Amino acid sequence: MIESLKQNVAHHVSISDNEMEEFCNFFHKKTMKKKTFLLREGEVCEFEGFVAKGLFRVYHIDQNGFEQILYFAIENWWITDIDSFTNGKPSQLFIEALEDSEVLLITKKDKEFAYAKLPLIEKLFRVMTQKTHVALQRRMIDNLSKTADQRYLDFIEKYPNHYKRLTNLQIAAYLGISHEFVSKIRRKIASRK
Amino acid sequence: MIESLKQNVAHHVSISDNEMEEFCNFFHKKTMKKKTFLLREGEVCEFEGFVAKGLFRVYHIDQNGFEQILYFAIENWWITDIDSFTNGKPSQLFIEALEDSEVLLITKKDKEFAYAKLPLIEKLFRVMTQKTHVALQRRMIDNLSKTADQRYLDFIEKYPNHYKRLTNLQIAAYLGISHEFVSKIRRKIASRK
């Protein structure tokens, strides 16, 4: 449970056992039923979360009522709305559990406390933010240049574990296409074999 | 020259005059002619740069030879390839001056030195990375949901200063559409008035 968090932290920075213990103690566990929300539009995001079990979607709803999915988070992913969290403003995002899930949360206060006390934690989050930023740049470039077919293929290749747990509707909202078209892409791919 | 850098830093973190001086001393000025490159694909990005004057484009070229522009950087913007810079791997990006430009560069070594010596500098870059990340998330969402027309309008509204200095070709490569279609969008908009 907390073990996976420790492993994840250790994967990014080298930190003493004591510091690790101290950092992990800031987290409290939250169990969530499928289809419940960790964050809703309009709320201020007061936490940063580590997914211990389950699956979440982080998404936005536009003026026309369409959903755009920013990312899916399964085990060992972090979830928050950085903008709302760091700037204390109302979120534009929803974070919803798509399966029964368990998440480890740290509050804003505790995170700041950790920053002040444990210099490596500042580094941890800087490194993680950089990594997600690089991944998002990559996705942006792909979105600018590739067809929906290619993006779908890339997605199932890149996230085979997500893929199995998601519906067409959700994949469509991530790729920025209609779910009907996802069906048509699947058919095309199947017939190609 | 260095003044604009100081102002930019002060805008993000509160730092003493001494520390500011020390940090800014790490930078050296580079003057660049239009159409010259600060970074080419395959090179390792050894710098982080602050644009004092001019205009740059940061872009990628895909397998089919098409360019996707990640962003434009004018005065007071920072430029680097985070992935290449932080992980020491060959860049997938080009950074090119689109006008005669002046940029203030800090090397990787000096930046690490600054991190170690001036704790607020770590914060500075963390805050800046977060801001660019939030902006990119916003752009991703818009790209998933909006039509080319709307994205074009958003662009000229959001970056009126960039817009005047860019060609249709460049705006097209940023929006992920053909430059012919940019022409058609412009015509449509003009006829609507």
Add this chain to the structure above:
DNA sequence: TTCATTTATTGAACTTGTTCAATGTTTTTG
């Protein structure tokens, strides 16, 4: 200034992806 190069515009034919509506399939839930 002049010639070459780059950039912008336009139209026609085409491709990609959307929308809507109907139907079948799977999953949830009482």
Add this chain to the structure above:
DNA sequence: CAAAAACATTGAACAAGTTCAATAAATGAA
């Protein structure tokens, strides 16, 4: 287990955006 709800598939008509080719306009370099 049965009924309801959510999800997936399909086709037809449509809209959005591309490609190609031709021409005009602007810019740059000698």
